[in-house]
Amino acid sequence: MNVELKIVGMSCEHCSGRVEKALGAVAGVTAVEVVLEPGSATVTGENVRLADLVEAVDRVGFTATAD
DSSP, rough: OOOEEHHHHHHHHHHHHHHHHHHSSSTTEEEEEOOOOTEEEEESSSSSSHHHHHHHHHTTOOOOOOO
């Protein structure tokens, strides 16, 4: 399963790295690709809940919504 997220608030590579690490730590996630501009993430995994992904991004100080 792939989930596309819009990420708001990233301004540098450090930011995108924090988001990538946070999303990668969610149970069931097998791969994450974060793109700084335009602010998006593609998450691949099994049995991954959108709410868990949004919460993980929120915990590191950014906002995620389903794209």
